[in-house]
Amino acid sequence: MRELEEKILQDGKVFPGNILKVDSFLNHQIDVEMLDKMADEFYRLYKNEKITRILTIEASGIAVAVPIAQRFHVPVVFAKKAKSKNIGDGVYTSHVHSYTYNKDFTVTVSKDYLNEDDHILIVDDFLANGLAADGLIDIANQSGAKVVGFGICVEKLFQGGGEKLRKQGYRVESLAKIKSFDNKKVNFE
Numbered sequence: 001m002r003e004l005e006e007k008i009l010q011d012g013k014v015f016p017g018n019i020l021k022v023d024s025f026l027n028h029q030i031d032v033e034m035l036d037k038m039a040d041e042f043y044r045l046y047k048n049e050k051i052t053r054i055l056t057i058e059a060s061g062i063a064v065a066v067p068i069a070q071r072f073h074v075p076v077v078f079a080k081k082a083k084s085k086n087i088g089d090g091v092y093t094s095h096v097h098s099y100t101y102n103k104d105f106t107v108t109v110s111k112d113y114l115n116e117d118d119h120i121l122i123v124d125d126f127l128a129n130g131l132a133a134d135g136l137i138d139i140a141n142q143s144g145a146k147v148v149g150f151g152i153c154v155e156k157l158f159q160g161g162g163e164k165l166r167k168q169g170y171r172v173e174s175l176a177k178i179k180s181f182d183n184k185k186v187n188f189e
Contacts, residue, residue, distance in 0.1 A: 001175040014184040027060040039067035042151040045173045049148045052118045060125045079107035092142040096135035116144030123151040130161025
C-alpha cells in the first residue's frame with residue numbers, strides 16, 4: 001500500500017536491532033485516517049472470505065483490528081498478555097515471545113469468544129519473526145477455529161516470519177513489506 005509506505009518513509013525512524021519506530025502514527029499516537037485506509041484495503045483483500053472474528057494481541061494490534069472488524073461487521077477478540085481476575089478459568093493460552101520487548105508472555109483468550117465455527121482473520125501492526133503469530137495460531141487451533149489468513153500492516157521480510165507462515169500454507173497479506181534497513185533507510189519490496 002503506497003500510502004503506508006510513504007507514511008513510513010516520512011515519519012518512521014529506524015533504530016539499532018532492526019527496530020522501526022512508527023509510534024507517531026500507528027502504535028502510540030494513531031492516525032485514524034490511515035487506519036481507515038488500511039482497513040479498507042484489508043477488507044478488499046479478504047471480503048470474499050467468511051470471516052466471523054478478528055483476532056489480535058494486545059496492545060498495538062487492537063487499534064488496527066477495530067476498523068477492520070467494522071468493515072466485516074464482526075467482533076474483535078484480543079489475546080491478553082496478563083490474566084485478569086475477571087476472565088475466569090475457561091481460557092485458551094499460549095506462550096509468545098515479543099521481539100520488540102524481548103520478553104515472553106503467556107497470552108489468554110476466553111473460551112467464550114472463539115469456537116470451532118469461527119473463521120478468523122489474524123491482524124497485527126508488525127510481523128517480524130512470527131512468534132506472536134504462532135501463539136495466535138495455537139489459540140485458534142485450541143478453539144477449533146479456522147485461520148483464514150493474516151492482515152499485517154508492516155512485514156519485515158528479512159526476519160522470516162511471513163515466509164514461515166506462507167510455507168505453512170497460511171495466506172499473509174502485508175500492506176508494507178520491508179526488504180531491509182540500510183543506514184537508517186527503509187527499503188521496500
